[in-house]
Amino acid sequence: MTQHPQETVIGRITSVFGVKGWLKVYSYTDPVDGILNYRHWTLLHDGKRIPAELEAGRRHGPGIVVKLKGIDDRDLAQTYGGAEIRVPLSELPPLPEGEYYWHQLEGLSVVTVAGERLGRVHHLMETGANDVLVVRADDASIDQRERLIPYLPDQVVREVDLAADKLVVDWDPEF
CATH class of the missing domain: 2.40.30.60 (RimM)
Incomplete structure (x- = not known):
């Protein structure tokens, strides 16, 4: 979209x-x-x-x-x-702290807790159990793989920093 x-x-x-x-x-x-x-x-x-x-x-x-x-x-x-x-x-209602609209997450760079860059959030998809980040590689990525990473705050997604354009994940790059 x-x-x-x-x-x-x-x-x-x-x-x-x-x-x-x-x-x-x-x-x-x-x-x-x-x-x-x-x-x-x-x-x-x-x-x-x-x-x-x-x-x-x-x-x-x-x-x-x-x-x-x-x-x-x-x-x-x-x-x-x-x-x-x-x-x-401007018509969207404000969200509580720590919650985000999908459009706010799209485009953020994705980095592991070890500092390895996986790419950028291309879009999200709903799976029923939880939402999933579709992360596509970019020029600064460790490889050119697309990854599907579950959007699980405090478990997989450790930090969302909109000001720094960054999302930190606890995720093994081999997945």
């Missing part, structure tokens, strides 16, 4: 729902229905940025369905399939 400097991706439109312009949404927020707290979205679809206003939304089974202002029929709604949903970073 490529970020615009002042916004982050909070979900994706997956398909239409019904015939009155409703859309199914895959939410990246936690909890899933947290996406409904953001009323003004920017949709990124086929390279175009489209402002959108959330008119209504609700949980539907394991997912979310939404109605965007001005989209009142299935055919028009269908044209938005696959669009990323973005919001300004």
Whole structure:
């Protein structure tokens, strides 16, 4: 997911729902229905940025369905399939100390407690048991391997220093 400097991706439109312009949404927020707290979205679809206003939304089974202002029929709604949903970073609520949004971790350099550089956090993924850092090698890395490192604060992730652009992990580079 490529970020615009002042916004982050909070979900994706997956398909239409019904015939009155409703859309199914895959939410990246936690909890899933947290996406409904953001009323003004920017949709990124086929390279175009489209402002959108959330008119209504609700949980539907394991997912979310939404109605965007001005989209009142299935055919028009269908044209938005696959669009990323973005919001300004300024709209995200502050987190307690020691907690981070994924976008804050993406791009940080990853160093072992022994000082070996493994690369940079490319992105994170949710696995169910815990989130996983996808660390890709860069020019300063000890090798050119991609690593999947569990995001387990105080166990594997020993330090997150946003100001220093660094994340320290207790991780064997051979993994």
